[in-house]
Amino acid sequence: MGFFKSLLSSKALAENIIKVNEQTYFDLKKNHPDRDEHWLLANTWLKIFSSTKEAKRKGPELMKFIAWKDTLNFSILDPPKSIRALALYIVYKEVPSEAYRYEEEVNKIMEPVMRMRDDGTFMDLYKKKNPNSAKQMGGLDKSE
Numbered sequence: 722m723g724f725f726k727s728l729l730s731s732k733a734l735a736e737n738i739i740k741v742n743e744q745t746y747f748d749l750k751k752n753h754p755d756r757d758e759h760w761l762l763a764n765t766w767l768k769i770f771s772s773t774k775e776a777k778r779k780g781p782e783l784m785k786f787i788a789w790k791d792t793l794n795f796s797i798l799d800p801p802k803s804i805r806a807l808a809l810y811i812v813y814k815e816v817p818s819e820a821y822r823y824e825e826e827v828n829k830i831m832e833p834v835m836r837m838r839d840d841g842t843f844m845d846l847y848k849k850k851n852p853n854s855a856k857q858m859g860g861l862d863k864s865e
Contacts, residue, residue: 742765757851
């Protein structure tokens, strides 16, 4: 994303990040209607970041791990909140100077997720909403 940073203002860059992530997600959802939310979000993340210099340095396996880790919390949300939360998280990481614009929205979207993390019900809902990803990730529930 470094190339785009030089061409766009911070606000325009943040808006572009949101737009690209949402479009990528909805394209994946259209082309893979059988996939669960975590797969869609992780693969959206991968499509955005897999061609960067850092991704090439880290390699595909580490990038896949990071994608699954970075999208886990959003995967229990229903779309479009799930992809909106991911897109805003990426804005926070890539254009931190613009994150304040979305802080209230992020807090509202993520409130139920944080509550479930605190009360220990997150993994139960995760397994219901993402059965294929839960099986694929194997020992994920042991971390809770």
